[in-house]
Amino acid sequence: MRIPCPYCGxxxxxxxxxxxxxxxxxxxxxAPDAADAFHDYVYLRDNPAGPMxxxxxxxxxxxxxxxxxxxTRTHAILGTAFATEARS
Amino acid sequence: MSDLLSHHPVTDLVxxxxxxxxxxxxxxxxxxxxxxxxxxxxxxxxxxxxLAQAVLDAFGIALVDAPKVSFLGDLSFIGxxxxxxLATAGGAPAAHVARLQGALADAAALTDQSDxxxxxxxxxxxxxxxxxKLVPLDLHPAVFAPGDAAxxxxxxxxxxxxxxxxxxxxxxxxxxxxxxxxxxxxxSGAAEFGVTxxxxxxx
Ligand SMILES: [Zn+2]
Numbered sequence: 328m329r330i331p332c333p334y335c336g337x338x339x340x341x342x343x344x345x346x347x348x349x350x351x352x353x354x355x356x357x358a359p360d361a362a363d364a365f366h367d368y369v370y371l372r373d374n375p376a377g378p379m380x381x382x383x384x385x386x387x388x389x390x391x392x393x394x395x396x397x398x399t400r401t402h403a404i405l406g407t408a409f410a411t412e413a414r415s
Numbered sequence: 416m417s418d419l420l421s422h423h424p425v426t427d428l429v430x431x432x433x434x435x436x437x438x439x440x441x442x443x444x445x446x447x448x449x450x451x452x453x454x455x456x457x458x459x460x461x462x463x464x465x466l467a468q469a470v471l472d473a474f475g476i477a478l479v480d481a482p483k484v485s486f487l488g489d490l491s492f493i494g495x496x497x498x499x500x501l502a503t504a505g506g507a508p509a510a511h512v513a514r515l516q517g518a519l520a521d522a523a524a525l526t527d528q529s530d531x532x533x534x535x536x537x538x539x540x541x542x543x544x545x546x547x548k549l550v551p552l553d554l555h556p557a558v559f560a561p562g563d564a565a566x567x568x569x570x571x572x573x574x575x576x577x578x579x580x581x582x583x584x585x586x587x588x589x590x591x592x593x594x595x596x597x598x599x600x601x602x603s604g605a606a607e608f609g610v611t612x613x614x615x616x617x618x
Contacts, residue, residue, distance in 0.1 A: 334497050335482055335565065339551045342568060387568035389496035409497070 442541030
C-alpha cells in the first residue's frame with residue numbers, strides 16, 4: 328500500500344504511523360455532559376466497510392499529520408490532506 | 416555479501432576500498448564528503464512569503480516549498496517538509512550559520528546540523544540499481560530526477576537524499592551515528608555491482 332503525501336508524493340505505507348478515525352473531536356471539558364462526551368470520544372468508534380477518513384503520521388518523511396480517505400475493503404486511497412487544513 | 420564485512424566492527428564506517436567485482440570500473444562509488452556545512456531552516460509561523468523573499472534578496476535563490484533542491488553556486492536549500500529546508504554550503508559551519516542568520520533570522524528558525532549528519536555521495540552507472548535495493552523511493556528518472564529531494568528512511572535509518580546529476584549521483588545526509596549501519600547496508604547491497612568506498616578510514 329502506498330499513500331500520496333501532499334508534500335512528499337507517493338510513499339510506502341511503512342513510512343507512516345496509523346492513528347485511526349479522523350472524525351472524533353475533543354469535547355469541551357467544561358461542558359455539563361463532559362464525562363459522557365469523553366467516554367464516547369475515547370472509546371466509541373465506527374468500523375465502516377468502505378470509505379473512511381483516518382489520521383496517519385508521516386514520521387519517516389515530512390513528519391506531518393495527514394487525513395487520509397481510505398476504502399477499508401480495498402485499501403484504495405481516495406485522497407489525502409494535511410490534518411491542519413482538513414480538520415481546521 | 417555480508418561476509419565481506421564480517422571482520423569489520425559494526426560500529427566503524429566501512430573501510431575505504433573496493434567491494435565486489437570490477438575494481439577497475441566500479442559500478443558505483445560511495446564517497447564521504449567532508450567540508451560541507453548543514454543547517455535546518457524552518458519558516459516562522461506566517462513568514463513563508465517573507466522567508467522566500469529574504470532568500471531571493473540575500474542569495475538570489477528562488478526558494479521552492481517542495482521536496483526539491485533550490486540552489487545557486489554552492490548554497491543549496493533542500494526541501495524536507497512544508498516550510499522546512501536543509502541548507503548546505505561549503506566552508507565552516509559557523510560561517511554558514513552566520514550567513515543564514517544575517518539574512519533570514521526574522522523569517523526562519525535556524526539550527527546548525529553540521530555535526531549531526533554525515534554527507535555521503537553515491538554515484539556511478541549502477542548507483543540507481545544499487546539504491547533501488549535500499550531506498551524506498553521510485554528512483555526512475557521519470558519520477559526522481561536531478562533537483563529532486565526526499566526525506567525518507569533507508570534500512571530503517573531516517574535520512575535526506577537528493578539527486579545531484581544524471582550520472583546519476585545522489586547525495587545523502589545520514590544521521591552521523593547511523594552512518595556505519597547505512598554504509599554497511601549500502602555496500603552489502605551494492606557489492607554485486609562492484610562498489611568503491613572512499614573518504615572513510617582504512618581498515
Ligand atoms: Zn510527507
